[in-house]
Amino acid sequence: MNHDIRVVAFDLDDTLIRLDPTFVPEYVRLLDETLRAALALSEPLSGHFLEVTNQMMAKMRDEESLQDFFFRQFSERASLTRNQIEGPLTAFYEEIFPRLRSLARPVYGAMGMLSQLKAAGYQVALLTSALFPKAAIDERLRWAGLEGFPFDWRTAFEVVHATKPQPGYYEEAADALGVPPQAWLMVGNDLVEDIIPARSAGMAAYWVRDQKPTAEEEATLPPGTPWGPVEAVLSHLGLA
Template sequence: MITTILFDLDGTLLPLDMEAFTKKYFKELGIKLKDYFTAEELTEKIWASSKYMIGNVDPAKTNEEAFFEKFAQLIIWDTEELSPLFKEFYITDFVKIKETTGQSQYIIKAIELLKQKGYQLVVATNPMFPRQAIEHRIQWAGLNRDDFVFITSFEEMHYCKPQIQFYEEILVNINEAPSNCMMIGNDLEEDMIAKQLGMTTYLIEEHLIQRSTNLENVDYRGNYEAFYEFVKGLPALSQ
C-alpha cells in the first residue's frame, strides 16, 4: 500500500526552463566570484567538481565533501576563503534565479490534497545544491518546506541520481519500504530508476527529460493536470 510520495523538484514540483535556469545560475555565481575566476573558468570547475560528486560511491563522503574535494584540486585558492562567499550567494544572490521558474496550480493543489489524505511527502531532488538553495526552490514552487518529512540536500546525502543508492539512502532516512513509495519525476532515467527498487513511478511529461525511449520503469505518466486527477483518485489514509 502506498503511503509515501517522493517528488523530484526541478521540472516536477517546480516548473522551469532548465537551460535558462542553468545559464542564469552560472551568470550570478560568476558575478559573486568574479575576483577569483573568469566566467569560463568557474563554469568549467563547477561542472568538473559536480561530475566527480555525481560519480562518488564512497558512503563516507557527503556530496558536499566530494564536491569540494575535487574543487580544491582545481583551484589555487583556499576553499576556506571561498566558502563564506558560496554561503552568502545561496542566501542572497540565488533568489535572482527565480525569474526562470514558475508555479503549477495543479501541483500546489495535488500537494495539499495529498497532505489532507494523510500521505507522507518527500522532496527527492538531485542533491547537488545546498539546503538553502533547495528551500528557496520549494518556496518558489508555491510550497512550504514543512509539507515534507524529508528533503534531500548537498550537505546530508552521499549519492546523486541516477545512482540507485540515492533512493536507498532516502528509504533509510524515512524508514520506509520501497513497496510503500511512489516516485514522481520528469526525468525518464534519473527519476524512474526508482522502479528498480520496487517503487511505483509516475512520469511528469511537462519539462520532460529523456535520453532513450525505454519506458519499462514507468507505471503512470501524464501532465500536471493529469497528475492532479490521479491524486484525486488515491485513497485517503487518514480520516
C-alpha cells in the first residue's frame, strides 16, 4: 500500500464504463422529448438544458447545492416552476434513462480492481460528474456491473455544491471524507475535467489513457502525472 495515499477516487464515464459517442446526444434527445410531452410544450427545451449545464460547470463552490442551482436556473430560462419540472424529471431517470443501456459497456475487471483497493486498505470514492442526479449515477453503475460496490463516498447533484471542472468539487469531496486532498489519488480519463482540477485542489492524479499523449496534451499535463490504462492503477500503487 502507498501510505501517502489514503483515498483512490474514480471518474465513471469512460473510466469505469465505456460510453458510445452517441450517448450524450441521445440522452439529450430523450430528455427533451420526455419533458415536452409531460408538460405539453411545443418548444424544445434542449437549449435551456445545455445553457444550464454550462452554468453548472462554471459554478464555484458556495452554499447553494447544485440541484437547487439547476432548478433555479432552468426554471427561469424555461418559464416553468420547480414543481412542474421535478416530477417529470424524476420519472425520466426512473423509466426512460435505463433505455440508454445499449450505448454503454462495462470495463473488464473494474469490480475486481476496486475490491482489491478496498482489501488493501484504501478508501474508494466515486467522483463522477455531478451534472447527474443520484438515480442516473445508480443506473450507470448497474450498466458497469458495479451496483453493489461499497464506495466510501459518491457525488451526485443532490449533495454537492460544485462539479467538474471546478477544483472546489474535489475539495468538497475531501472535506466530506475528512481526508486532506494530499492523501487522494484521482483516476480519470479527462485531462481538463479530472486531472488538472484535481491537481489544482492538491490531489495526486492518474490519467486513464491507452495511447501516448499528443504534444498539445503533454504541454498541459501537470508535471509528474502518470498515465496509462485504468487497470495499471494497481501497479502504480504497488499492488500488482
